[in-house]
Amino acid sequence: MATKVSTIEYIEDQLADLEGIRSQKMFGEYALYFKDKVVALVCDDTLFIKITTGGKAFALDHYEEECPYPGAKPWIMVNEDLLEEREWLTELIEITYAELPLPKLKKRH
Numbered sequence: 001m002a003t004k005v006s007t008i009e010y011i012e013d014q015l016a017d018l019e020g021i022r023s024q025k026m027f028g029e030y031a032l033y034f035k036d037k038v039v040a041l042v043c044d045d046t047l048f049i050k051i052t053t054g055g056k057a058f059a060l061d062h063y064e065e066e067c068p069y070p071g072a073k074p075w076i077m078v079n080e081d082l083l084e085e086r087e088w089l090t091e092l093i094e095i096t097y098a099e100l101p102l103p104k105l106k107k108r109h
Contacts, residue, residue, distance in 0.1 A: 002028030007045045014086050018093060029069070034097045041075065043068040047083060048075035049092060052099035058092055 008023050008030050015021045020035040023042070032040035032047075041048045048068040049055060056063055059076055066077035082088065 003042050003045050008042055017090055034093055037100045039093055039096045041068045047078040050096055051076055052096050054095040054099050058095050
């Protein structure tokens with residue numbers, strides 16, 4: 001089942017304090033970018049954050065791993081109730097972003 005546009009709009013609204021947050025549709029689902037890095041996926045109307053050491057420590061009691069799609073590595077699954085926690089969600093994205101490497105530049109042929 002593909003993610004509804006209303007779901008991605010809600011998540012983007014919750015993260016509106018982060019300058020540079022955007023989504024990109026991919027195969028009926030979405031990649032969520034913060035500045036120049038993919039920090040999350042939205043699949044089947046569920047938010048999945050890339051796992052980092054800091055993000056895992058920050059999530060504590062709310063930490064739950066799931067695979068966003070078959071064959072994927074586990075990501076932090078954010079349950080529906082936590083989507084309403086704007087400050088918590090914003091901080092988790094900032095922590096995750098800080099620990100992720102810059103994307104590799106694609107070579108031009």
